[in-house]
Amino acid sequence: MKITLWGARGDVSAIHPDRSRYGVSTPCVLVEHSDADPIILDGGIGLHWLGNALMAGAFGKGQGRAQLFFSHTNWCHIQGVPFFVPLLIPGNSIRLCGGGSAHGTKQLLLEQMRSTYCPVPDFFQDGIGAHVDVCDLDTEPLQIGPLSVEHQEVGAFHGAQRLGFRISDGANTLAYIPAIEYVDDALQDRAEALARDADLLIHDAYYTDAELAAQKGAGHSCPAQALQTARRANAKRLVLFNHHPERTDDALDAAAQHLAKSDLPVEFGREKSEYSVG
């Protein structure tokens, strides 16, 4: 499996020179496997640039197939969808899957396409752009070629049901938990189950360890908590993700240096970073 971060920033892509090295595109992660269609985790602004890269291959010819999974439907995890160019190309086949919260994933994505907000052609309609399928995930794992995709609910935040994902080809495993607030032991157990023996864990670290105490109820976690989950789950490598919109490159570098003494490899996710698993 090859994993590429196309966006690792939380909330809003507020561009600033002090945040240019880690990037400010909102969450989007590409998972590639030689025997499977591309899997995309979250549709933040990074999804646009990923789409442009995909257009150089089968998606530019209307022969692409992809599966996109949303961890939840806060804007920063879906706002790139209208600008994902492969959706506008007839012949491509793209499935969009989410938890749906109380509304259903399709209803939520259509809300984003309302004409007051969005001038992009409505590719959810038949005859416009790609073949687009939208599904609400049930509890069964999905099989995409040799990859199984499992999900777990990892809490809810102001009406948005949040999912974590575990993608495995049997030998190698990626775990993705981009947004979580550790409110009780049950949630801790679920996060650990997702990350159990994972080769790579991508985990929310929106707050610093010092900030977290004052952010009860704010919906996110910190590097120390991510490390705790990674250790308890025996994950091999940890990538911290969903950085606060104001966190500067220097602050992330300093925090990374502090974490360099950890017993497992830890780093802060950077836009365009690639990881090979297996």
Place this chain on the structure above:
Amino acid sequence: MEITFRGVRGSFPVSSPHAARYGGNTPCIQVEARETCLIIDAGTGIFELGKELVRRDQRDIHLLISHTHWDHIHGFPHFAPLHQSGFRVHIYSLAHPECSIQEILSDQQKEPFFPMALDRAQAELHFTDLSEGQRLQIGPVAVQCERLNHPSYTGGFRLECGGKTLSYVSDTDLYGPRLHGEGMKTGSEVARETKRIELQERAVELARGADLMVFDSFFLPEEYKDDWGHSTVEDALRLGKEADARSIAFFHHAPGRSDEQLDEVVAHYRTKVPNNTSLLAAAEGGRMVL
């Protein structure tokens, strides 16, 4: 008036080296007129601006929203003054006949899309839906709003203060063959042609003698698409000439437009404007005192 470009990019924020110099934040312009603080559009450029306004305790803020496509409002929920008690944010936008600007911005912040509902904002919020051609006075600034040729309901603005004028004409397909706005596309061919010409005349009115005309220059001429609702860099020059604007700023740059391309476009078209007209491509952080 002192004008600062806080976001100049169209469609969505661009976090990429190709846009590092001109900037990748979506539309937002800060206008300071004596003690009065105005902002045009709430793209991601409003994020840093909001923090600055809180730091300097600017308690009255007037936000003009040209239209409610994502790139012009998606910075709004992250605008720091909303979360400050004692602050007053006055919001103005061209009226949409089916939903007020308050409803549209509130919908942006509802669950499960955003964790904080707009009615929980600490600041006092005042909303005004403007009619076409409406004029209003905001402190020392006289504002005029006219409709532009762009999907949904889009307004352009003319701001006059102390004999100086800023014109904001974005987003619009000013000289294209089609009408784009809701409610414009029906009627006879003659009626539609009349409307097209009327929209052009209104844009000239907005830009007449402007000391700075900020214009939707999304396309290069060879890229132009007639079904998007955007103009070209050459359209900027044409309106500038028809309206006798003193300076023209290309604005709402396409996401893929590189810094080098913008340099080249400005260098190329500088030779094509009258000697007394200056031409620039809006760059984030760029400041002009009128």
